[in-house]
Amino acid sequence: MIGVLYESDEWSDHKLAAELEACGAPALLLDMEDAASVQAALACEMLVSRVFASARFRGHTASLERMARLARAAEERGISLVNPARAHFFEVDKRLATETLAAAGLVTPAVYVCALPKDIDPASLSYPCVLKPNCGGRTTCTAIARSAEEARSFLAEAPAIAFIAEEYVEPARGFLTRIEVVDGACALVVKRSVADNGLSAYRFGSTYAAYPDVPREVTDAAERAAAVLSIELGSFDVIECGRGPCIIDANSVSNVSEDCTEFLGMDLMRAHAEAIARRWHALPTN
Numbered sequence: 001m002i003g004v005l006y007e008s009d010e011w012s013d014h015k016l017a018a019e020l021e022a023c024g025a026p027a028l029l030l031d032m033e034d035a036a037s038v039q040a041a042l043a044c045e046m047l048v049s050r051v052f053a054s055a056r057f058r059g060h061t062a063s064l065e066r067m068a069r070l071a072r073a074a075e076e077r078g079i080s081l082v083n084p085a086r087a088h089f090f091e092v093d094k095r096l097a098t099e100t101l102a103a104a105g106l107v108t109p110a111v112y113v114c115a116l117p118k119d120i121d122p123a124s125l126s127y128p129c130v131l132k133p134n135c136g137g138r139t140t141c142t143a144i145a146r147s148a149e150e151a152r153s154f155l156a157e158a159p160a161i162a163f164i165a166e167e168y169v170e171p172a173r174g175f176l177t178r179i180e181v182v183d184g185a186c187a188l189v190v191k192r193s194v195a196d197n198g199l200s201a202y203r204f205g206s207t208y209a210a211y212p213d214v215p216r217e218v219t220d221a222a223e224r225a226a227a228v229l230s231i232e233l234g235s236f237d238v239i240e241c242g243r244g245p246c247i248i249d250a251n252s253v254s255n256v257s258e259d260c261t262e263f264l265g266m267d268l269m270r271a272h273a274e275a276i277a278r279r280w281h282a283l284p285t286n
Contacts, residue, residue, distance in 0.1 A: 002280055003044035005070070007032045007055045007063035012255050012269050016050070019273030025280040032063035038070050046080040046280055052253050053092045054137035056161070064092060064135070080283065082276055087230045087252040092135045095164050097229060097250045104228045106221060107246040109167040117158040122151035125165050131155065134162040137251065139201040144168055168198075169239045169246050176200045177211060177238040177245075179222040180254055180268060183275050184232050186219045188266050192237075200237070208264060221245035233272050 002020055004027050006013040013029065020027040028044065030037040032051055041047055051067040071085035081088075090097040095114040102108045112125050114134050125145075131154055132142040141158060145151035155163070171194060180188040191211045195204035222236045225247050237249040256268050280286060
């Protein structure tokens with residue numbers, strides 16, 4: 001059995017489970033908000049994490065805590081986990097992911113500080129900078145501060161969780177590149193526009209467009225990042241800048257909505273299911 005671990009009942013979670021079944025790989029949806037899910041998961045032969053770093057902003061901190069314990073337990077028991085436990089811990093720690101990529105020679109934003117909002121001194125930062133939760137996603141509680149005053153105002157209203165302040169990287173070509181990887185290789189590359197607030201996110205009205213002429217160095221950087229962070233299925237946001245392709249975000253849990261599947265021109269959850277099913281069928285017990 002493949003345990004599909006979820007916390008927010010997304011369309012994509014149910015889509016992935018259905019596609020796994022269609023590939024002949026039995027799937028069981030397990031709600032990580034339920035305390036009983038951990039033991040049920042440990043009875044599975046394979047696990048797939050659909051627990052997003054943004055879970056805390058839906059009140060699902062229990063899912064994050066259980067996922068951390070489960071990732072370690074699955075690894076100790078030899079239960080196959082997609083992505084590996086190591087990738088999960090990069091998913092929930094943006095500072096660690098960024099610094100790990102930088103240490104491997106990839107271009108990343110400089111991280112100025114990671115601390116509770118009350119402990120961040122706006123006068124010590126370089127501007128403009130990006131302020132965002134160290135464990136978060138979907139651009140929730142994220143802003144570009146262009147002065148110490150803007151940073152001070154934002155931090156005064158921010159929740160009491162760890163935030164990072166990092167270098168703002170100007171998109172030299174006016175857009176970000178979203179790259180989805182499947183089995184560590186680029187499977188989908190699209191441009192995503194920058195919204196009026198300077199951020200790039202679907203919920204802010206950013207639009208997607210095909211990027212058939214993406215430079216090879218951009219896709220190479222994403223694949224290198226995937227290897228460094230052990231992300232077999234996931235996504236990367238890349239900005240082309242004067243220093244080369246800059247990895248500004250890494251996600252070991254990709255998410256799409258039904259309408260995204262239509263305009264992206266790719267069934268991402270089906271591609272994930274096919275990759276996972278291949279591993280499932282290759283297990284010695286099968």
